[in-house]
Amino acid sequence: MIEQVVDGVRWIPGRDRFMPDSHMYVIGKSDAQEYTLIDCGLMEMGAYKIEELEQGNIPLSQVKRIIMTHTHVDHIGCLSEILTAIPHCEVWMHESEAEYLERGDDRIVFGNKMFDSMIRSQYSIPKDFFKTKVHRKLQGNETLDLGGLQFQVISIPGHSIGSIGLFNSEHRMFMSGDTIYADGAIGRYDLYSADAGKLKQSLDLIAGLSADILLPCHNRIVKSGANKMIRNTVAQWAPLLE
Numbered sequence: 001m002i003e004q005v006v007d008g009v010r011w012i013p014g015r016d017r018f019m020p021d022s023h024m025y026v027i028g029k030s031d032a033q034e035y036t037l038i039d040c041g042l043m044e045m046g047a048y049k050i051e052e053l054e055q056g057n058i059p060l061s062q063v064k065r066i067i068m069t070h071t072h073v074d075h076i077g078c079l080s081e082i083l084t085a086i087p088h089c090e091v092w093m094h095e096s097e098a099e100y101l102e103r104g105d106d107r108i109v110f111g112n113k114m115f116d117s118m119i120r121s122q123y124s125i126p127k128d129f130f131k132t133k134v135h136r137k138l139q140g141n142e143t144l145d146l147g148g149l150q151f152q153v154i155s156i157p158g159h160s161i162g163s164i165g166l167f168n169s170e171h172r173m174f175m176s177g178d179t180i181y182a183d184g185a186i187g188r189y190d191l192y193s194a195d196a197g198k199l200k201q202s203l204d205l206i207a208g209l210s211a212d213i214l215l216p217c218h219n220r221i222v223k224s225g226a227n228k229m230i231r232n233t234v235a236q237w238a239p240l241l242e
């Protein structure tokens with residue numbers, strides 16, 4: 001069920017199968033009549049998310065863009081389903097992952113050879129399935145006005161080369177993608193384009209935000225008091241990322 005986090009931010013939980021399915025977030029106050037989606041999910045997981053948008057009274061005609069926190073298959077797998085339902089929807093992501101997708105290079109999407117063959121055996125994925133036009137290439141540090149809420153784009157490479165987070169200072173709310181989760185977990189750092197050293201720097205940066213609300217792309221969300229949990233998680237992982 002689509003659920004409100006704060007005024008202007010809603011959450012559609014992912015539905016994990018044999019693979020995890022990313023949550024989708026929806027940004028935009030209803031009076032702004034302009035919505036932004038954050039991430040979509042695994043293949044075949046677009047239809048129920050579109051239904052949830054409709055049930056949440058979000059007119060698809062007012063969905064202007066989807067911003068990808070990064071382009072792993074559990075986040076971008078149903079992008080084509082979303083774009084079929086919302087053909088005018090722009091795709092925004094960090095420039096260093098846009099480069100890959102625009103030339104049809106899916107090494108970041110799958111992360112390694114094992115996932116590539118495992119996932120291809122489960123789903124029929126045509127050639128160039130993930131090749132996508134990217135309408136806006138983010139670099140980090142942009143401030144975006146998304147349907148009446150301000151978000152700062154924060155470049156947090158490490159889980160993947162172009163991972164980004166979105167920070168809203170009004171609510172001290174951080175959308176962390178797969179870089180940090182609730183309850184002491186962080187994103188894996190062994191996949192293609194990952195980098196443990198950069199992940200450590202990114203986690204330090206996140207700890208410095210003093211976020212109160214943490215909205216990761218998997219597992220539970222933290223609606224208040226996230227700061228202490230984030231600091232503990234970062235401290236606990238630091239020695240393993242040296």
Ligand SMILES: [Zn+2]
Binds near residue numbers: 070072159178187
């Ligand atoms: Zn990921």
Ligand SMILES: [Zn+2]
Binds near residue numbers: 020072074218
């Ligand atoms: Zn993920």
